Amino acid sequence: MRRRATARLSEAGVENAARDVELLLRWATGLDAPALVSRAGEAATAEARVRFESALSRREARAPVSHIVGGRAFWGRWFEVTPDVLDPRPESETLIAAALERAAGAAPPARVLDLGVGSGCLLGTVLAERREATGLGIDASRAALAVAARNMAALEIADRAEMRLGDWLDGLTEGFDMILCNPPYIARAEMDGLSPEVLEHEPRIALTPGGDGLDAYRRIAPDLACYLRRGGRALFEIGPDQAAQAATIFAAFGWPHPIVHRDMDGRDRCLEYRRKP
Template sequence: MTTLLVARRTAVAQLRAAEVPDAAQDAAVLLGFVLGVSRADLALMPAQTVLTGAQVDALAAAVSARATRRPVSHITGQRLFWGRSFAVTPDVLDPRPETESLIAAALTLPFSSVLDLGTGSGCILLTLLAERAGAVGLGVDLSGAALDVARRNAASLGVQASFSLGSWFAPVEGQFDLIVSNPPYIAAGEMAGLSPEVRLHEPHLALTPGGDGLDAYRIICAEAPAYLANGGRLLVEIGPTQGAAVAGFFKAAGFARIEILPDLDGRDRVVSGQFFGT
């Protein structure tokens, strides 16, 4: 018989042997996933609870997958973002806590329409629409597989949104109060230094544009004014060393009230600006 205590200790030991960061936390998440309970409920279960054979096998498979540095979200198929659960697959970026800084900044002012460029899982667009009743939104992505994930998340969350396949503004018509994007921004030379979870399992198309990592910002900043209502805002997520360069693109495109905003760790994470026309 395998008890909860033994299963957890075994999982932690296997993950630590594979040099997986946060092994104890990941073991708890995978154990809760296999048992179909939340982390809070798992903590309340008696240590001597006996797992079934099927549960033991499922946990072993999950731990083995994590030991190869497969992301936890790809094993469970879910990731929490701004308090909501989003479906995640290898076709989309894993929603990250630092991206919530963009959500917080976007919600500081009202908006009734939002455009999300490179929507991926839809976590940014759908969160903003869920938080602003009555707002409408469009998510654009170059990947049809990513849009399938975004549509699935919209349905599961009960959020109405539109999605279009294409590169940046190519499929977009009309104007919006708010344009948001978490574009690929990792420089080509930085890819080798990424964690195996990111480098080996997340879509490179969503990670890097090549070169200096700034190409997406050049395009977005230059073209966004044509798609913004008077006084509309543009907010983009950035890498922590890119604030000055991206703010410069905002200024060159005629944006006002340009700000570089930090994440919860104090690193530059979002650049925002407003456009009032010429």
């Protein structure tokens, strides 16, 4: 069954077909990897076979695995994923690693803001790791906020995480010790080159603002100093070729010399700004 399923996905153009077959089998059977190996010679239940065939057909049509199984692991925790939110990506864990790193002389963040909260994977992870902190997630999509709220509840941090409909920093009246942001940053010219999993199944509003992809930084940079408290840090995910352009935007508003964090593939992935105490 594995060989046939892997061949089907490969023929459909799915990369890492064998890995996806493994994930879908585990989901369909409810078994973890060791249990699947130990029962390799046993026939799956009729219900599991039906679930697996349905999942395989959807994956063959290039639906993301996260949409089929209902979520994705991020920084060791499970987050619900729907077509209303961006699929959490391993590259975004670069932002988490930077956020959880203790900056020299900086106190633990008491108040965290996530701009464009989406699934809530960034805010939820930081609050789960920093039990003393509270947070606010902003998003322009009501549907995304609903997903984020469910994820906060699942992590048992809903009492420390508020979700609010909004447009970046507009209307905020308080300061924050940490600001996180993974905005839409894909340039319009790059959209047609995305995989069907992304282009056809993820919300366009979370992928691109159009143009050169830098509009979110242009919106946020002018007012960043109004909302980042002294001693605080702001972290922005960027495309791997956008560090210089994004940094120029922030520099024009008094934020020179960012710390640039690279992802697991060695690509620029996060700009960090620190406000002096």
